[in-house]
Amino acid sequence: MLQVWKSFYARSDPAKAYSLLSPALILVTLAMLIPLGLMLSFSFFTQVSFTEIDYSFTVQRYIDFFQKNLLVSLLIKSVKISFIVTFVTLLTAYPVCYYIAFYVKKNKMLWLVLLTLPFWTSYLLRVFSWKIILGTKGVINSSLINAGLLSEPLTFLMYSETAVIITLTHAWAAFALLPLYVSLDKIDFSLIEAARDLGLSRLETFWKITLPLSLPGIIGAILIIFIPTVGDYVTPALLGGTDGRMLSNMIQAYFGKVNNLPLGAASATIMLITVAIVTMIVSYTTKKLTQRIS
Protein backbone atom coordinates (compact mmCIF):
# COMPACT_ATOMS: atom_id res chain seq x y z
CA MET A 1 0.00 0.00 0.00
CA LEU A 2 2.75 2.37 1.02
CA GLN A 3 4.63 1.49 -2.16
CA VAL A 4 1.58 2.31 -4.27
CA TRP A 5 1.20 5.67 -2.55
CA LYS A 6 4.90 6.41 -2.93
CA SER A 7 4.93 5.71 -6.63
CA PHE A 8 1.73 7.70 -7.11
CA TYR A 9 3.28 10.58 -5.20
CA ALA A 10 6.49 10.43 -7.21
CA ARG A 11 4.57 10.83 -10.45
CA SER A 12 1.90 13.28 -9.35
CA ASP A 13 2.82 16.94 -9.57
CA PRO A 14 -0.42 18.16 -7.94
CA ALA A 15 0.14 15.89 -4.94
CA LYS A 16 3.64 17.31 -4.47
CA ALA A 17 2.48 20.86 -5.03
CA TYR A 18 -0.34 20.58 -2.51
CA SER A 19 1.82 18.98 0.14
CA LEU A 20 4.23 21.91 -0.23
CA LEU A 21 1.31 24.32 -0.08
CA SER A 22 -0.43 22.69 2.87
CA PRO A 23 1.22 24.74 5.66
CA ALA A 24 0.26 27.99 3.92
CA LEU A 25 -3.27 26.81 3.15
CA ILE A 26 -3.78 25.55 6.72
CA LEU A 27 -2.56 28.90 8.04
CA VAL A 28 -4.91 30.85 5.79
CA THR A 29 -7.83 28.59 6.73
CA LEU A 30 -7.26 28.63 10.49
CA ALA A 31 -6.11 32.20 10.94
CA MET A 32 -8.21 33.93 8.29
CA LEU A 33 -11.07 32.01 6.66
CA ILE A 34 -12.53 30.51 9.85
CA PRO A 35 -12.16 33.80 11.79
CA LEU A 36 -13.79 35.68 8.90
CA GLY A 37 -16.63 33.15 8.92
CA LEU A 38 -17.07 33.61 12.64
CA MET A 39 -17.03 37.39 12.22
CA LEU A 40 -19.74 37.03 9.60
CA SER A 41 -21.90 34.96 11.98
CA PHE A 42 -21.38 37.53 14.76
CA SER A 43 -22.92 40.13 12.48
CA PHE A 44 -26.21 38.20 12.80
CA PHE A 45 -26.22 38.30 16.63
CA THR A 46 -27.41 40.93 19.11
CA GLN A 47 -25.51 42.71 21.88
CA VAL A 48 -27.93 42.58 24.83
CA SER A 49 -25.80 44.16 27.54
CA PHE A 50 -22.16 45.08 27.97
CA THR A 51 -21.03 41.49 28.44
CA GLU A 52 -23.96 39.50 27.09
CA ILE A 53 -24.65 38.54 23.48
CA ASP A 54 -27.87 36.97 22.20
CA TYR A 55 -26.90 34.30 19.69
CA SER A 56 -30.22 34.00 17.85
CA PHE A 57 -30.15 34.82 14.14
CA THR A 58 -31.23 38.28 13.01
CA VAL A 59 -30.40 40.62 10.13
CA GLN A 60 -31.23 43.59 12.36
CA ARG A 61 -27.55 44.71 12.53
CA TYR A 62 -27.51 45.31 8.77
CA ILE A 63 -30.78 47.24 9.04
CA ASP A 64 -29.22 49.21 11.93
CA PHE A 65 -26.21 50.01 9.76
CA PHE A 66 -28.24 51.48 6.94
CA GLN A 67 -30.56 53.31 9.31
CA LYS A 68 -27.66 55.07 11.01
CA ASN A 69 -26.86 58.07 8.87
CA LEU A 70 -23.46 58.34 10.50
CA LEU A 71 -22.38 54.86 9.41
CA VAL A 72 -23.67 55.21 5.86
CA SER A 73 -22.02 58.60 5.45
CA LEU A 74 -18.74 57.23 6.85
CA LEU A 75 -18.87 54.35 4.38
CA ILE A 76 -19.45 56.77 1.51
CA LYS A 77 -16.68 59.03 2.78
CA SER A 78 -14.24 56.12 3.11
CA VAL A 79 -14.90 55.09 -0.47
CA LYS A 80 -14.65 58.69 -1.68
CA ILE A 81 -11.36 59.35 0.14
CA SER A 82 -9.93 56.08 -1.21
CA PHE A 83 -10.91 56.96 -4.77
CA ILE A 84 -9.32 60.40 -4.52
CA VAL A 85 -6.16 58.94 -2.97
CA THR A 86 -5.94 56.24 -5.65
CA PHE A 87 -6.43 58.77 -8.46
CA VAL A 88 -3.97 61.33 -7.09
CA THR A 89 -1.34 58.66 -6.33
CA LEU A 90 -1.58 57.21 -9.83
CA LEU A 91 -1.47 60.59 -11.51
CA THR A 92 1.55 61.79 -9.54
CA ALA A 93 3.47 58.51 -9.70
CA TYR A 94 3.00 57.82 -13.41
CA PRO A 95 5.43 60.48 -14.74
CA VAL A 96 8.09 59.31 -12.28
CA CYS A 97 7.81 55.72 -13.49
CA TYR A 98 7.75 56.91 -17.09
CA TYR A 99 10.95 58.83 -16.52
CA ILE A 100 12.75 55.90 -14.91
CA ALA A 101 11.52 53.40 -17.49
CA PHE A 102 12.38 55.44 -20.59
CA TYR A 103 14.99 58.07 -19.68
CA VAL A 104 17.17 56.57 -16.99
CA LYS A 105 19.93 54.54 -18.57
CA LYS A 106 22.22 53.52 -15.75
CA ASN A 107 21.42 52.16 -12.27
CA LYS A 108 17.65 51.89 -12.70
CA MET A 109 17.69 49.48 -9.79
CA LEU A 110 19.14 52.12 -7.48
CA TRP A 111 16.41 54.62 -8.45
CA LEU A 112 13.76 52.06 -7.65
CA VAL A 113 15.23 51.05 -4.33
CA LEU A 114 15.39 54.73 -3.37
CA LEU A 115 11.77 55.22 -4.44
CA THR A 116 10.50 52.34 -2.33
CA LEU A 117 12.75 52.83 0.68
CA PRO A 118 10.52 55.31 2.58
CA PHE A 119 7.68 52.81 2.26
CA TRP A 120 9.53 50.36 4.52
CA THR A 121 9.86 52.77 7.41
CA SER A 122 7.12 52.44 9.98
CA TYR A 123 3.68 53.45 8.71
CA LEU A 124 2.84 54.90 12.10
CA LEU A 125 5.93 57.12 11.99
CA ARG A 126 5.22 58.31 8.46
CA VAL A 127 1.72 59.34 9.47
CA PHE A 128 3.16 60.95 12.57
CA SER A 129 5.60 63.01 10.46
CA TRP A 130 2.64 64.51 8.61
CA LYS A 131 1.23 65.51 11.97
CA ILE A 132 4.48 67.39 12.58
CA ILE A 133 4.22 69.08 9.20
CA LEU A 134 0.53 69.95 9.12
CA GLY A 135 -0.12 70.62 12.83
CA THR A 136 -1.29 73.98 14.17
CA LYS A 137 2.18 74.48 15.63
CA GLY A 138 3.74 72.36 12.91
CA VAL A 139 6.35 73.01 10.28
CA ILE A 140 4.15 74.73 7.69
CA ASN A 141 2.28 76.99 10.09
CA SER A 142 5.31 77.97 12.20
CA SER A 143 7.39 78.73 9.11
CA LEU A 144 4.68 80.86 7.52
CA ILE A 145 4.04 82.75 10.75
CA ASN A 146 7.74 83.37 11.32
CA ALA A 147 8.11 84.60 7.78
CA GLY A 148 5.35 87.08 8.51
CA LEU A 149 3.06 85.68 5.85
CA LEU A 150 0.43 84.58 8.34
CA SER A 151 -0.80 85.88 11.65
CA GLU A 152 -3.01 82.92 12.57
CA PRO A 153 -2.19 79.26 11.90
CA LEU A 154 -4.04 77.60 9.03
CA THR A 155 -6.40 75.27 10.85
CA PHE A 156 -7.78 73.45 7.82
CA LEU A 157 -4.42 71.71 7.32
CA MET A 158 -4.84 69.51 10.35
CA TYR A 159 -7.73 67.27 11.41
CA SER A 160 -9.41 67.32 8.03
CA GLU A 161 -10.16 65.22 5.00
CA THR A 162 -7.38 67.06 3.14
CA ALA A 163 -4.85 66.01 5.77
CA VAL A 164 -5.99 62.39 5.42
CA ILE A 165 -5.76 62.50 1.62
CA ILE A 166 -2.26 64.05 1.57
CA THR A 167 -0.96 61.57 4.12
CA LEU A 168 -2.44 58.52 2.43
CA THR A 169 -1.07 59.64 -0.95
CA HIS A 170 2.37 59.74 0.61
CA ALA A 171 1.94 56.50 2.52
CA TRP A 172 0.79 54.35 -0.41
CA ALA A 173 3.04 55.78 -3.12
CA ALA A 174 5.16 52.64 -3.38
CA PHE A 175 2.07 50.60 -4.22
CA ALA A 176 1.54 52.70 -7.33
CA LEU A 177 5.21 53.05 -8.25
CA LEU A 178 6.03 49.34 -8.40
CA PRO A 179 3.26 48.03 -10.68
CA LEU A 180 3.40 51.14 -12.91
CA TYR A 181 7.14 50.85 -13.38
CA VAL A 182 6.97 47.09 -14.07
CA SER A 183 4.36 47.55 -16.81
CA LEU A 184 6.09 50.58 -18.38
CA ASP A 185 9.48 48.91 -18.35
CA LYS A 186 8.07 45.91 -20.23
CA ILE A 187 7.03 48.07 -23.18
CA ASP A 188 9.21 47.48 -26.20
CA PHE A 189 10.62 50.91 -26.97
CA SER A 190 10.80 50.16 -30.68
CA LEU A 191 6.98 50.25 -30.76
CA ILE A 192 7.09 53.83 -29.56
CA GLU A 193 9.82 54.71 -32.08
CA ALA A 194 7.82 53.07 -34.87
CA ALA A 195 4.73 55.11 -33.98
CA ARG A 196 6.78 58.32 -34.05
CA ASP A 197 8.43 57.38 -37.37
CA LEU A 198 4.98 56.83 -38.82
CA GLY A 199 4.13 60.44 -38.00
CA LEU A 200 2.29 60.28 -34.70
CA SER A 201 2.97 63.18 -32.35
CA ARG A 202 4.39 62.54 -28.88
CA LEU A 203 0.96 62.99 -27.31
CA GLU A 204 -0.73 60.69 -29.81
CA THR A 205 1.93 58.04 -29.26
CA PHE A 206 1.34 58.26 -25.54
CA TRP A 207 -2.45 57.93 -25.87
CA LYS A 208 -2.43 55.21 -28.47
CA ILE A 209 0.61 53.13 -27.51
CA THR A 210 2.17 53.80 -24.11
CA LEU A 211 -0.94 54.31 -22.00
CA PRO A 212 -2.86 51.24 -23.25
CA LEU A 213 0.22 49.05 -22.86
CA SER A 214 0.72 50.20 -19.29
CA LEU A 215 -2.90 49.41 -18.43
CA PRO A 216 -2.09 46.24 -16.43
CA GLY A 217 0.12 48.28 -14.12
CA ILE A 218 -2.54 50.96 -13.73
CA ILE A 219 -5.19 48.38 -12.81
CA GLY A 220 -2.83 46.62 -10.38
CA ALA A 221 -2.05 49.95 -8.74
CA ILE A 222 -5.73 50.92 -8.48
CA LEU A 223 -6.58 47.69 -6.70
CA ILE A 224 -3.67 47.54 -4.29
CA ILE A 225 -4.14 51.17 -3.26
CA PHE A 226 -7.93 51.32 -3.14
CA ILE A 227 -8.51 48.10 -1.15
CA PRO A 228 -6.32 48.81 1.87
CA THR A 229 -7.05 52.55 2.05
CA VAL A 230 -10.82 52.00 2.37
CA GLY A 231 -10.10 50.33 5.69
CA ASP A 232 -7.28 52.55 6.85
CA TYR A 233 -7.40 53.23 10.56
CA VAL A 234 -4.20 55.01 11.62
CA THR A 235 -4.30 58.05 9.35
CA PRO A 236 -7.88 59.14 10.06
CA ALA A 237 -7.39 58.44 13.76
CA LEU A 238 -4.23 60.58 14.00
CA LEU A 239 -4.99 63.29 11.45
CA GLY A 240 -8.64 63.13 10.53
CA GLY A 241 -10.34 64.83 13.47
CA THR A 242 -14.12 64.64 13.07
CA ASP A 243 -14.07 65.81 9.47
CA GLY A 244 -11.68 63.12 8.26
CA ARG A 245 -13.10 60.20 10.21
CA MET A 246 -13.59 56.98 8.26
CA LEU A 247 -15.60 53.79 8.73
CA SER A 248 -12.72 51.88 10.33
CA ASN A 249 -12.67 54.35 13.24
CA MET A 250 -16.28 53.40 14.02
CA ILE A 251 -15.50 49.67 13.65
CA GLN A 252 -12.73 50.13 16.19
CA ALA A 253 -15.15 51.91 18.52
CA TYR A 254 -17.70 49.08 18.27
CA PHE A 255 -15.02 46.57 19.25
CA GLY A 256 -13.66 48.96 21.87
CA LYS A 257 -15.41 51.43 24.08
CA VAL A 258 -18.91 51.27 22.50
CA ASN A 259 -18.77 47.47 22.83
CA ASN A 260 -21.24 46.37 20.20
CA LEU A 261 -19.45 43.43 18.61
CA PRO A 262 -22.33 42.38 16.30
CA LEU A 263 -22.71 45.88 14.82
CA GLY A 264 -18.91 46.12 14.48
CA ALA A 265 -18.87 42.76 12.72
CA ALA A 266 -21.69 43.87 10.40
CA SER A 267 -19.80 47.09 9.57
CA ALA A 268 -16.61 45.12 8.83
CA THR A 269 -18.59 42.73 6.61
CA ILE A 270 -20.12 45.63 4.71
CA MET A 271 -16.63 47.09 4.22
CA LEU A 272 -15.43 43.75 2.88
CA ILE A 273 -18.38 43.50 0.48
CA THR A 274 -17.74 47.07 -0.76
CA VAL A 275 -14.11 46.17 -1.45
CA ALA A 276 -15.19 43.01 -3.29
CA ILE A 277 -17.67 44.93 -5.47
CA VAL A 278 -15.09 47.57 -6.42
CA THR A 279 -12.54 44.85 -7.23
CA MET A 280 -15.04 43.10 -9.49
CA ILE A 281 -16.01 46.32 -11.28
CA VAL A 282 -12.36 47.24 -11.88
CA SER A 283 -11.44 43.75 -13.11
CA TYR A 284 -14.51 43.58 -15.37
CA THR A 285 -13.78 47.00 -16.91
CA THR A 286 -10.18 45.97 -17.51
CA LYS A 287 -11.25 42.83 -19.31
CA LYS A 288 -13.55 44.85 -21.60
CA LEU A 289 -10.87 47.49 -22.19
CA THR A 290 -8.14 44.99 -23.04
CA GLN A 291 -10.50 43.14 -25.38
CA ARG A 292 -11.19 46.38 -27.19
CA ILE A 293 -7.52 47.19 -27.55
CA SER A 294 -6.49 43.79 -28.83
Place this chain on the structure above:
Amino acid sequence: MEQKNNTLLIYTLLYFAFLYIPVLFLPIFSFNDANYMSFPLSGFTTEHYEEMWAKTNLHKALWASIKVGVVASVVSTTIALFAAKAFARYKFRGQNISYGAIMIPFLIPEIILAVAILVIWLSLGFKLGLVPVTLGHILFCTPFAMLILIARIEGFDFSLEEASRDLGENAWGTFYRVSLPLYLPGIIASLLLSFIISFDEFVLAFFLTGSDATLPMYMWAQMRFIQKLPHVLALGAVIIVFTTFIVLLAFWLRNLGQGKEKAEFGIKIHE
Protein backbone atom coordinates in the same frame (compact mmCIF):
# COMPACT_ATOMS: atom_id res chain seq x y z
CA MET B 1 15.61 55.00 -25.09
CA GLU B 2 14.52 58.59 -25.02
CA GLN B 3 16.92 61.51 -25.06
CA LYS B 4 16.95 64.04 -22.24
CA ASN B 5 13.83 65.52 -20.70
CA ASN B 6 14.58 68.09 -18.04
CA THR B 7 10.98 68.82 -17.10
CA LEU B 8 10.39 65.19 -16.24
CA LEU B 9 13.69 64.98 -14.40
CA ILE B 10 12.81 67.97 -12.24
CA TYR B 11 9.37 66.54 -11.57
CA THR B 12 10.91 63.20 -10.55
CA LEU B 13 13.33 64.91 -8.18
CA LEU B 14 10.46 66.89 -6.63
CA TYR B 15 8.58 63.63 -6.16
CA PHE B 16 11.62 62.20 -4.36
CA ALA B 17 11.56 65.26 -2.11
CA PHE B 18 7.87 64.65 -1.39
CA LEU B 19 8.67 61.04 -0.43
CA TYR B 20 11.70 61.79 1.72
CA ILE B 21 11.28 65.17 3.39
CA PRO B 22 8.39 64.21 5.71
CA VAL B 23 10.36 61.24 7.04
CA LEU B 24 13.44 63.40 7.61
CA PHE B 25 11.61 65.75 9.97
CA LEU B 26 11.65 63.13 12.72
CA PRO B 27 15.45 62.90 13.01
CA ILE B 28 15.81 66.68 12.57
CA PHE B 29 13.46 67.54 15.43
CA SER B 30 14.78 64.74 17.63
CA PHE B 31 17.96 66.81 18.09
CA ASN B 32 16.09 70.06 18.60
CA ASP B 33 16.16 71.65 22.01
CA ALA B 34 12.41 72.34 22.33
CA ASN B 35 9.14 70.62 23.09
CA TYR B 36 7.35 71.90 20.00
CA MET B 37 8.16 70.77 16.53
CA SER B 38 8.38 74.06 14.73
CA PHE B 39 10.90 76.22 12.93
CA PRO B 40 13.26 77.86 13.56
CA LEU B 41 15.23 75.16 15.38
CA SER B 42 16.26 76.42 18.81
CA GLY B 43 19.39 74.43 19.59
CA PHE B 44 21.16 71.11 19.38
CA THR B 45 20.66 68.54 22.13
CA THR B 46 20.90 64.80 22.66
CA GLU B 47 18.82 64.84 25.82
CA HIS B 48 15.75 63.37 24.09
CA TYR B 49 17.83 60.28 23.36
CA GLU B 50 18.95 60.04 26.98
CA GLU B 51 15.36 60.48 28.12
CA MET B 52 14.25 57.78 25.70
CA TRP B 53 16.81 55.30 26.96
CA ALA B 54 15.73 55.85 30.57
CA LYS B 55 12.16 54.60 29.96
CA THR B 56 11.77 51.06 31.26
CA ASN B 57 8.40 50.58 29.54
CA LEU B 58 10.14 51.21 26.26
CA HIS B 59 12.63 48.42 26.96
CA LYS B 60 9.71 46.06 27.63
CA ALA B 61 7.93 47.09 24.43
CA LEU B 62 11.13 46.75 22.40
CA TRP B 63 11.70 43.24 23.73
CA ALA B 64 8.07 42.30 22.96
CA SER B 65 8.43 43.56 19.38
CA ILE B 66 11.68 41.65 18.90
CA LYS B 67 10.13 38.40 20.15
CA VAL B 68 7.05 38.78 17.95
CA GLY B 69 9.15 39.83 14.95
CA VAL B 70 11.61 36.94 15.19
CA VAL B 71 8.89 34.28 15.54
CA ALA B 72 6.70 35.85 12.84
CA SER B 73 9.55 36.17 10.33
CA VAL B 74 10.93 32.65 10.89
CA VAL B 75 7.52 30.96 10.72
CA SER B 76 6.20 32.97 7.78
CA THR B 77 9.42 32.54 5.78
CA THR B 78 9.34 28.77 6.37
CA ILE B 79 5.71 28.47 5.31
CA ALA B 80 6.31 30.81 2.36
CA LEU B 81 9.38 28.85 1.20
CA PHE B 82 7.32 25.67 0.73
CA ALA B 83 4.52 27.59 -0.97
CA ALA B 84 6.92 29.50 -3.24
CA LYS B 85 8.51 26.26 -4.33
CA ALA B 86 5.11 24.77 -5.18
CA PHE B 87 4.25 27.77 -7.38
CA ALA B 88 7.66 28.07 -9.02
CA ARG B 89 8.08 24.38 -9.69
CA TYR B 90 4.68 22.84 -10.52
CA LYS B 91 1.67 23.49 -12.70
CA PHE B 92 -1.47 22.18 -11.06
CA ARG B 93 -5.23 22.59 -10.87
CA GLY B 94 -6.37 25.19 -8.41
CA GLN B 95 -3.07 27.06 -8.72
CA ASN B 96 -4.63 30.49 -9.13
CA ILE B 97 -7.16 29.99 -6.34
CA SER B 98 -4.45 28.81 -3.93
CA TYR B 99 -2.25 31.75 -4.90
CA GLY B 100 -5.14 34.15 -4.39
CA ALA B 101 -6.04 32.65 -1.01
CA ILE B 102 -2.50 33.02 0.30
CA MET B 103 -2.26 36.61 -1.02
CA ILE B 104 -5.57 37.78 0.54
CA PRO B 105 -4.14 38.82 3.93
CA PHE B 106 -1.85 41.24 2.06
CA LEU B 107 -4.73 42.65 0.04
CA ILE B 108 -7.73 43.10 2.32
CA PRO B 109 -7.93 45.99 4.80
CA GLU B 110 -5.86 45.04 7.82
CA ILE B 111 -8.56 46.13 10.23
CA ILE B 112 -10.80 43.31 8.94
CA LEU B 113 -8.10 40.70 9.65
CA ALA B 114 -7.58 42.19 13.09
CA VAL B 115 -11.28 42.15 13.93
CA ALA B 116 -11.74 38.59 12.65
CA ILE B 117 -8.85 37.26 14.76
CA LEU B 118 -10.11 39.27 17.75
CA VAL B 119 -13.59 37.72 17.49
CA ILE B 120 -12.33 34.13 17.28
CA TRP B 121 -9.75 34.67 20.01
CA LEU B 122 -12.30 36.03 22.46
CA SER B 123 -14.89 33.38 21.49
CA LEU B 124 -12.39 30.64 22.29
CA GLY B 125 -11.92 32.24 25.69
CA PHE B 126 -8.19 32.93 25.16
CA LYS B 127 -6.42 35.93 26.63
CA LEU B 128 -5.27 38.74 24.35
CA GLY B 129 -1.54 39.29 24.25
CA LEU B 130 1.53 38.68 22.12
CA VAL B 131 0.37 35.23 20.92
CA PRO B 132 -2.57 36.42 18.79
CA VAL B 133 -0.43 39.35 17.57
CA THR B 134 2.23 36.89 16.42
CA LEU B 135 -0.41 34.77 14.68
CA GLY B 136 -1.74 37.85 12.89
CA HIS B 137 1.79 38.87 11.87
CA ILE B 138 2.55 35.39 10.50
CA LEU B 139 -0.61 35.61 8.40
CA PHE B 140 0.27 39.12 7.23
CA CYS B 141 3.98 38.43 6.48
CA THR B 142 3.52 35.14 4.60
CA PRO B 143 2.34 36.72 1.30
CA PHE B 144 5.25 39.22 1.36
CA ALA B 145 7.72 36.44 2.07
CA MET B 146 6.22 34.33 -0.69
CA LEU B 147 6.53 37.13 -3.28
CA ILE B 148 10.19 37.63 -2.40
CA LEU B 149 10.94 33.90 -2.49
CA ILE B 150 9.05 33.20 -5.74
CA ALA B 151 11.12 35.91 -7.43
CA ARG B 152 14.25 34.15 -6.19
CA ILE B 153 13.22 30.58 -6.99
CA GLU B 154 11.68 31.30 -10.40
CA GLY B 155 14.07 30.34 -13.12
CA PHE B 156 15.90 28.03 -10.73
CA ASP B 157 17.21 24.97 -12.56
CA PHE B 158 15.30 22.17 -10.86
CA SER B 159 17.29 19.51 -12.72
CA LEU B 160 20.04 20.23 -10.18
CA GLU B 161 17.78 18.83 -7.49
CA GLU B 162 16.86 15.84 -9.64
CA ALA B 163 20.52 15.14 -10.34
CA SER B 164 21.22 15.17 -6.62
CA ARG B 165 18.37 12.72 -5.99
CA ASP B 166 19.56 10.44 -8.79
CA LEU B 167 23.05 10.45 -7.33
CA GLY B 168 21.61 9.02 -4.14
CA GLU B 169 21.05 12.01 -1.84
CA ASN B 170 17.80 11.84 0.12
CA ALA B 171 15.26 14.69 0.17
CA TRP B 172 16.80 16.48 3.17
CA GLY B 173 20.33 16.06 1.87
CA THR B 174 19.28 17.52 -1.46
CA PHE B 175 17.58 20.44 0.21
CA TYR B 176 20.51 21.09 2.51
CA ARG B 177 23.30 20.73 -0.04
CA VAL B 178 21.72 21.93 -3.29
CA SER B 179 18.60 24.03 -2.83
CA LEU B 180 19.33 25.89 0.39
CA PRO B 181 22.62 27.48 -0.70
CA LEU B 182 20.95 28.74 -3.86
CA TYR B 183 17.83 30.01 -2.11
CA LEU B 184 19.75 31.41 0.86
CA PRO B 185 20.01 35.07 -0.21
CA GLY B 186 16.26 35.07 -0.85
CA ILE B 187 15.56 33.38 2.46
CA ILE B 188 17.62 35.89 4.42
CA ALA B 189 16.04 38.80 2.54
CA SER B 190 12.61 37.37 3.35
CA LEU B 191 13.50 36.94 7.04
CA LEU B 192 14.76 40.52 7.29
CA LEU B 193 11.85 42.12 5.46
CA SER B 194 9.24 40.04 7.33
CA PHE B 195 10.88 41.06 10.58
CA ILE B 196 10.65 44.73 9.60
CA ILE B 197 6.99 44.39 8.59
CA SER B 198 6.16 42.77 11.91
CA PHE B 199 8.33 45.21 13.88
CA ASP B 200 6.50 48.22 12.39
CA GLU B 201 3.01 46.71 12.26
CA PHE B 202 0.42 48.65 14.21
CA VAL B 203 -3.23 47.77 13.45
CA LEU B 204 -3.14 44.06 14.34
CA ALA B 205 -1.15 44.85 17.47
CA PHE B 206 -3.60 47.60 18.41
CA PHE B 207 -6.55 45.17 18.41
CA LEU B 208 -4.82 42.10 19.79
CA THR B 209 -2.12 43.02 22.31
CA GLY B 210 -4.25 43.61 25.38
CA SER B 211 -1.81 44.94 27.94
CA ASP B 212 1.53 43.70 26.47
CA ALA B 213 2.46 46.65 24.28
CA THR B 214 4.67 46.25 21.23
CA LEU B 215 6.91 49.14 20.19
CA PRO B 216 4.40 50.76 17.77
CA MET B 217 1.73 50.46 20.50
CA TYR B 218 4.08 52.14 22.94
CA MET B 219 4.67 55.00 20.50
CA TRP B 220 0.93 55.34 19.86
CA ALA B 221 0.27 55.68 23.58
CA GLN B 222 2.99 58.36 23.95
CA MET B 223 1.91 60.38 20.92
CA ARG B 224 -1.15 61.68 22.73
CA PHE B 225 0.89 63.64 25.26
CA ILE B 226 2.62 66.70 23.88
CA GLN B 227 5.29 66.72 26.61
CA LYS B 228 6.27 63.14 25.78
CA LEU B 229 6.62 63.75 22.05
CA PRO B 230 10.35 64.63 21.98
CA HIS B 231 11.41 61.20 23.16
CA VAL B 232 9.03 59.57 20.66
CA LEU B 233 10.86 61.60 18.00
CA ALA B 234 14.18 60.20 19.18
CA LEU B 235 12.78 56.68 19.20
CA GLY B 236 11.27 57.23 15.74
CA ALA B 237 14.59 58.45 14.39
CA VAL B 238 16.39 55.38 15.75
CA ILE B 239 13.74 53.09 14.23
CA ILE B 240 13.99 54.81 10.85
CA VAL B 241 17.78 54.42 10.74
CA PHE B 242 17.54 50.79 11.87
CA THR B 243 14.79 49.94 9.34
CA THR B 244 16.63 51.62 6.47
CA PHE B 245 19.78 49.67 7.25
CA ILE B 246 17.97 46.30 7.41
CA VAL B 247 15.99 46.96 4.23
CA LEU B 248 19.08 48.00 2.26
CA LEU B 249 20.84 44.89 3.49
CA ALA B 250 17.86 42.76 2.40
CA PHE B 251 17.74 44.39 -1.06
CA TRP B 252 21.44 43.84 -1.51
CA LEU B 253 21.24 40.20 -0.44
CA ARG B 254 18.23 39.49 -2.60
CA ASN B 255 20.04 40.57 -5.73
CA LEU B 256 23.19 38.69 -4.85
CA GLY B 257 24.07 36.25 -7.61
CA GLN B 258 21.07 37.28 -9.69
CA GLY B 259 21.37 38.31 -13.31
CA LYS B 260 20.64 41.90 -14.20
CA GLU B 261 17.30 40.97 -15.71
CA LYS B 262 16.00 39.45 -12.50
CA ALA B 263 17.30 42.19 -10.31
CA GLU B 264 14.07 44.08 -10.12
CA PHE B 265 12.26 44.32 -6.81
CA GLY B 266 11.81 40.72 -6.00
CA ILE B 267 8.20 41.68 -5.71
CA LYS B 268 6.02 40.46 -8.51
CA ILE B 269 2.80 42.31 -8.77
CA HIS B 270 -0.42 41.23 -10.51
CA GLU B 271 0.49 40.13 -13.96
